[in-house]
Amino acid sequence: MTEQSPWPDLEGIAYGGDYNPEQWPREVWREDVALMRESGVNLVSVGIFSWALVETAEGVFDWSWLDELLDLLHANGVAVDLGTPTASPPAWFFATYPEARVISRDGTVMGFGARGMASHSSPAYRAAIVRYADALAARYAEHPAVVLWHVHNEYGVPVGEDYSPQSVAAFREWLADRYGDLDGLNRAWGTAFWGQHYTDWSHVGAPAAAPSTVNPAQRLDFQRFTDHQLRACFILERDAIRAHASQPVTTNFMANQSLTTDLWAWGREVDIVSDDHYLWAADEQAEIGLAIAADLSRSVGGGKPWILMEHSTSAVNWQPRNTAKRPGEMARNSLAHLARGADAILFFQWRASRSGAEKFHSAMLPHGGTSSRGWKEVVDLGAKLGRLGELRGSRVRSEVAVLWDFESFWAQDLEWRPSDDLSHAERIRAYYERLWLDGVTVDFALPGHDLSGYKLVVAPAQYLLSAADAENLTRYVEGGGTLLVSYFSGVVDETDSVHEGGYLAPLRTALGVRVEEFLPLREHQTGQVAFGEQRITGDVWQEHLVLEGAEVVGRYLEGPATDEESDAAAITRHRHGAGTGWYVSTRLDVAALRPVIDAVYADAGLAPSGRAEGLEVVTRHGADADYVVAINHRDEPAAIDVTGVDLLTGASADGAYTVPAGAVAVLRTGTDRA
Numbered sequence: 001m002t003e004q005s006p007w008p009d010l011e012g013i014a015y016g017g018d019y020n021p022e023q024w025p026r027e028v029w030r031e032d033v034a035l036m037r038e039s040g041v042n043l044v045s046v047g048i049f050s051w052a053l054v055e056t057a058e059g060v061f062d063w064s065w066l067d068e069l070l071d072l073l074h075a076n077g078v079a080v081d082l083g084t085p086t087a088s089p090p091a092w093f094f095a096t097y098p099e100a101r102v103i104s105r106d107g108t109v110m111g112f113g114a115r116g117m118a119s120h121s122s123p124a125y126r127a128a129i130v131r132y133a134d135a136l137a138a139r140y141a142e143h144p145a146v147v148l149w150h151v152h153n154e155y156g157v158p159v160g161e162d163y164s165p166q167s168v169a170a171f172r173e174w175l176a177d178r179y180g181d182l183d184g185l186n187r188a189w190g191t192a193f194w195g196q197h198y199t200d201w202s203h204v205g206a207p208a209a210a211p212s213t214v215n216p217a218q219r220l221d222f223q224r225f226t227d228h229q230l231r232a233c234f235i236l237e238r239d240a241i242r243a244h245a246s247q248p249v250t251t252n253f254m255a256n257q258s259l260t261t262d263l264w265a266w267g268r269e270v271d272i273v274s275d276d277h278y279l280w281a282a283d284e285q286a287e288i289g290l291a292i293a294a295d296l297s298r299s300v301g302g303g304k305p306w307i308l309m310e311h312s313t314s315a316v317n318w319q320p321r322n323t324a325k326r327p328g329e330m331a332r333n334s335l336a337h338l339a340r341g342a343d344a345i346l347f348f349q350w351r352a353s354r355s356g357a358e359k360f361h362s363a364m365l366p367h368g369g370t371s372s373r374g375w376k377e378v379v380d381l382g383a384k385l386g387r388l389g390e391l392r393g394s395r396v397r398s399e400v401a402v403l404w405d406f407e408s409f410w411a412q413d414l415e416w417r418p419s420d421d422l423s424h425a426e427r428i429r430a431y432y433e434r435l436w437l438d439g440v441t442v443d444f445a446l447p448g449h450d451l452s453g454y455k456l457v458v459a460p461a462q463y464l465l466s467a468a469d470a471e472n473l474t475r476y477v478e479g480g481g482t483l484l485v486s487y488f489s490g491v492v493d494e495t496d497s498v499h500e501g502g503y504l505a506p507l508r509t510a511l512g513v514r515v516e517e518f519l520p521l522r523e524h525q526t527g528q529v530a531f532g533e534q535r536i537t538g539d540v541w542q543e544h545l546v547l548e549g550a551e552v553v554g555r556y557l558e559g560p561a562t563d564e565e566s567d568a569a570a571i572t573r574h575r576h577g578a579g580t581g582w583y584v585s586t587r588l589d590v591a592a593l594r595p596v597i598d599a600v601y602a603d604a605g606l607a608p609s610g611r612a613e614g615l616e617v618v619t620r621h622g623a624d625a626d627y628v629v630a631i632n633h634r635d636e637p638a639a640i641d642v643t644g645v646d647l648l649t650g651a652s653a654d655g656a657y658t659v660p661a662g663a664v665a666v667l668r669t670g671t672d673r674a
């Protein structure tokens with residue numbers, strides 16, 4: 001096995017995108033490379049969907065066009081991120097191995113003509129992907145253009161779960177591995193209920209569509225299994241590449257936009273984290289969703305620099321209404337990713353396709369050509385990134401962690417939960433948004449991580465929490481940390497079984513409170529809470545809390561919790577060891593969270609830098625300098641207090657510095673070693 005490089009062998013910040021030139025004649029290739037040079041592009045992803053044009057029949061490879069393309073790119077100073085096209089097997093593959101097609105939960109056999117249709121558990125598929133990855137790496141490991149390997153494309157979409165016979169067989173093996181024997185499985189799935197007790201492994205199946213809701217523990221395990229199978233496919237390809245090549249290997253994640261894979265586990269398998277991020281047009285503050293994706297990408301990679309593998313120059317083509325980016329928006333998006341640790345800014349795709357499913361998707365070189373505003377902004381962004389090379393390798397630091405656990409997402413989002421209005425994603429967004437508006441930079445973390453370096457840990461929705469992880473959170477508080485937990489947390493263990501002792505029981509020591517009963521509200525029902533002198537309004541949810549040492553800092557004034565013979569406690573605070581545990585038992589929106597989180601900041605010894613509306617400021621820390629990236633999302637100028645040099649304009653800042661409307665400033669300042 002060859003030793004892997006930590007980062008692609010490239011100067012400065014990488015800039016470019018997916019390049020699919022097999023759609024075009026050779027004269028267009030020559031124009032492409034000239035325009036790449038003009039725009040400062042130094043890295044393109046090639047071959048991600050090229051299987052049918054390279055392996056033209058089983059075991060028959062035609063490398064001619066790829067040889068020519070890699071040579072051309074290299075001659076023009078453009079490096080290559082070389083893809084394995086295993087997200088889209090050729091027509092001949094499915095004709096030869098029809099059993100490798102995916103079967104959906106309702107029993108539909110997925111047809112050819114799209115992409116992502118192959119079963120992750122099919123022996124024929126697995127043999128084919130290893131053969132391709134091996135042949136590709138053997139041929140190009142030494143090619144001077146190749147600086148990075150790009151395995152597959154977006155594992156888990158469009159197809160994750162597979163209900164085919166080979167997947168069911170593999171699921172049984174996975175379960176036997178996890179539980180040892182059928183007794184273990186029966187216990188974990190609680191099969192004594194609803195008469196589901198198993199007496200033979202061959203009776204155990206995937207949680208296919210059934211007349212009523214399917215056993216939630218079975219469904220959760222099937223999600224874990226699916227994630228495991230997809231990762232096993234990645235590892236097969238990665239290791240086939242590593243046998244020949246020393247360049248780093250990656251695969252493109254979708255951070256918060258697809259929740260089918262557990263990116264904490266994936267982060268350990270890739271040499272570099274890559275992420276694809278697309279704005280949700282319906283989200284009026286899409287820059288906050290972008291920041292979540294970027295922070296999550298950095299966090300699952302352990303804080304190391306990461307690659308923004310895809311985003312869009314303007315509109316996408318797959319949302320209900322695909323809004324175009326406004327002037328300056330593409331640069332703000334790109335530099336916001338960079339601010340949060342991305343050292344490579346890439347797009348889908350280089351040149352807009354004339355045919356096929358994605359012809360209405362924007363591109364670096366749009367249908368409108370080089371006279372378009374879009375192209376001019378692409379050239380301008382290339383020039384900007386060219387001035388930011390010294391940021392490479394600098395790191396983001398955070399004093400606050402927000403818990404993000406994919407397994408808890410999967411479990412919470414199953415059917416028959418106490419209220420349809422419970423949403424894991426919504427709570428994470430609300431708490432994150434509060435922190436974003438307050439100018440607090442956060443990492444994401446798992447409840448089992450070492451959290452001792454953080455002043456504040458926020459658990460917006462930790463429905464599934466193992467006893468061991470709860471113990472870790474309790475120790476964090478004991479050691480002086482501040483923990484803020486929102487409702488519907490600490491409810492079940494790894495098998496989706498309610499904790500002994502009831503809801504929140506594993507956190508009762510840290511929080512000084514437990515939950516006797518959930519009190520979901522009706523649609524549109526609200527409940528006022530007295531918080532100090534203030535009145536704040538919650539909705540969706542209340543709980544009957546039983547105090548076990550915590551003080552009540554917020555009390556329900558209306559709603560079902562006031563009917564109980566209790567303190568009507570809504571928000572509690574508990575000193576435990578050297579730290580403090582906060583609990584919030586109702587849904588507060590971003591505005592209502594403000595007074596609560598201000599009090600939490602005070603306990604945590606945090607003094608958020610400011611609340612300049614629409615101004616996003618993140619600092620990257622380098623060996624010799626710090627870099628303050630200020631992104632002005634507003635239509636008017638914004639001022640920041642900073643001393644240094646704006647690397648984008650060359651201007652000096654001495655105290656107050658103005659960032660023009662819609663612009664970005666990147667200021668080199670002295671180091672802050674604090």
Ligand code: GAL
Nearest residue numbers: 153154276278310316348361
């Ligand atoms: C990504 C995908 C790309 C392209 C893009 C369009 O999810 O990886 O191949 O389809 O979406 O937005």
